[in-house]
Amino acid sequence: MKYVSTRGSAPSLDFAGVTLAGLASDGGLYVPAQWPQFTLEEIAAMRGLPYAELAARVMQPFVGDCLTPERLRELTAKAYGRFAHAAVTPLTQLDERQWLLELFHGPTLAFKDVALQLLGLLFEEFLARDGGTLTIVGATSGDTGSAAIDAVAGLDRVEIFMLHPKGRVSDVQRRQMTTVRAPNVHNIAIDGSFDDAQAMVKRIFADKDVTDKHRIGAVNSINWARLMAQVVYYFAAALQLGGPERKPAFSVPTGNFGDVFAGHVAAQMGLPIERLLVATNVNDILHRALSAGDYSTGTVTPTAAPSMDIQVSSNFERLLFDVGGRDGAAMAEQMRAFEKARAMRLTNAQREGAAALFTSMRADEDDMARAMRWASEECTEIVDPHTAIGLHAARHAELAGDTPVVTLATAHPAKFPDAVERATGNRPALPTRVGDLFAREEAYIELPGTYEAVRDHIVEHAA
Numbered sequence: 112m113k114y115v116s117t118r119g120s121a122p123s124l125d126f127a128g129v130t131l132a133g134l135a136s137d138g139g140l141y142v143p144a145q146w147p148q149f150t151l152e153e154i155a156a157m158r159g160l161p162y163a164e165l166a167a168r169v170m171q172p173f174v175g176d177c178l179t180p181e182r183l184r185e186l187t188a189k190a191y192g193r194f195a196h197a198a199v200t201p202l203t204q205l206d207e208r209q210w211l212l213e214l215f216h217g218p219t220l221a222f223k224d225v226a227l228q229l230l231g232l233l234f235e236e237f238l239a240r241d242g243g244t245l246t247i248v249g250a251t252s253g254d255t256g257s258a259a260i261d262a263v264a265g266l267d268r269v270e271i272f273m274l275h276p277k278g279r280v281s282d283v284q285r286r287q288m289t290t291v292r293a294p295n296v297h298n299i300a301i302d303g304s305f306d307d308a309q310a311m312v313k314r315i316f317a318d319k320d321v322t323d324k325h326r327i328g329a330v331n332s333i334n335w336a337r338l339m340a341q342v343v344y345y346f347a348a349a350l351q352l353g354g355p356e357r358k359p360a361f362s363v364p365t366g367n368f369g370d371v372f373a374g375h376v377a378a379q380m381g382l383p384i385e386r387l388l389v390a391t392n393v394n395d396i397l398h399r400a401l402s403a404g405d406y407s408t409g410t411v412t413p414t415a416a417p418s419m420d421i422q423v424s425s426n427f428e429r430l431l432f433d434v435g436g437r438d439g440a441a442m443a444e445q446m447r448a449f450e451k452a453r454a455m456r457l458t459n460a461q462r463e464g465a466a467a468l469f470t471s472m473r474a475d476e477d478d479m480a481r482a483m484r485w486a487s488e489e490c491t492e493i494v495d496p497h498t499a500i501g502l503h504a505a506r507h508a509e510l511a512g513d514t515p516v517v518t519l520a521t522a523h524p525a526k527f528p529d530a531v532e533r534a535t536g537n538r539p540a541l542p543t544r545v546g547d548l549f550a551r552e553e554a555y556i557e558l559p560g561t562y563e564a565v566r567d568h569i570v571e572h573a574a
């Protein structure tokens with residue numbers, strides 16, 4: 112399997128290459144040169160497989176000959192062996208039509224663990240082969256940071272610098288990052304938003320002063336391997352609900368467009384999916400883009416779903432490339448114009464291509480609180496604010512009457528106890544597996560929100 116950049120001019124790489132590269136050298140994102148396909152018979156034959164086996168089966172075409180099938184199975188068994196639920200991503204029924212896909216049974220209580228537990232192992236595997244090291248620079252609005260740190264803490268060949276926006280993540284999220292004491296983990300709180308942090312990460316990949324000395328790697332969903340692992344749970348859920356004969360819709364709380372793009376990938380591989388609902392909070396650039404073709408940034412409004420307080424959605428570029436004709440030169444031009452103007456119009460081909468599978472919806476803070484209350488009062492389920500935004504879209508989407516709708520439950524409610532308590536009166540307790548989070552000492556440094564301050568710190572402290 113070969114991977115190409117959305118901006119057309121970076122070298123094409125194999126799976127090990129894209130996993131270690133993170134971002135393409137032309138600033139684009141890597142995607143498979145073509146989508147692997149499963150027949151309906153092949154998909155039906157996956158029914159009943161344990162999650163780790165299913166993961167190896169779905170991911171093998173993307174991995175190609177970079178890992179043998181046996182080795183891939185060993186890695187998925189190890190990655191998903193750390194989850195607190197035997198099904199890894201269990202489905203819970205809410206009513207006759209609505210389902211929750213619980214993605215928060217990993218070590219750090221969010222869907223990011225599903226991909227990052229595997230990505231840590233892939234880094235180890237590929238770095239041991241080439242004898243190199245990797246300096247990871249990541250940006251987080253709360254969940255990627257802790258999941259990535261958990262996955263790489265203590266690894267010999269990897270060092271991680273994780274940027275989070277100061278004061279804009281929950282206390283639980285911050286502590287899950289800053290209380291991990293390992294010599295290869297560096298936490299940085301910056302003055303600014305997640306978008307500022309994400310822009311710095313992308314800039315560092317293009318900064319020769321840094322890349323001449325350090326191989327920079329990515330744990331954000333700009334890294335293809337993150338998305339690949341997230342494709343698996345769409346298969347898992349659809350198969351449990353009668354797929355491939357029955358087509359579910361998925362409602363996905365969306366920020367950086369990684370999770371819902373993984374649903375698009377599952378559909379391209381042949382999994383029958385009725386619709387993908389892109390659920391945004393009031394930071395609704397994706398809703399405006401998908402409903403009106405207007406992809407223009409504004410200022411970020413802090414909400415009770417902080418992990419989705421994002422304007423510039425990295426993976427939207429992957430979708431625009433894929434549905435807009437896969438023209439790297441045109442995509443590079445469109446993104447150059449966007450980076451300058453902070454706004455762009457989608458082309459007709461991009462709008463029509465996206466409309467074939469995607470519908471978008473926006474939830475404000477009241478919609479979100481109402482969805483939390485509905486889940487609590489009508490279904491006795493406590494959901495987190497991000498999941499509630501997905502549930503709002505799931506309950507209001509116009510779909511054929513018998514379509515099962517699966518909302519991706521992207522975080523454990525205990526990561527956001529204040530917002531959950533405000534909406535429902537229930538204060539969710541942290542699962543015991545996260546241990547004495549509030550008793551542990553924190554370590555992080557604060558930096559101004561300038562690229563130079565962050566770059567100089569990384570250069571000075573990278574091993």
Ligand SMILES: Cc1ncc(COP(=O)(O)O)c(C=O)c1O
Pocket residue numbers: 221222253254255332364365366367368369370371418419497498521522
């Ligand atoms: C809890 C939670 N829900 C939803 C999202 C949005 O997912 P994505 O960025 O893949 O669109 C995030 C952050 O990525 C998150 O942490």
Ligand SMILES: N[C@@H](CCOP(=O)(O)O)C(=O)O
Pocket residue numbers: 250251252253254255256305330331332333366367369418419425
């Ligand atoms: N919501 C994320 C933001 C980063 O997104 P990613 O999926 O690209 O890593 C977070 O919680 O950090």
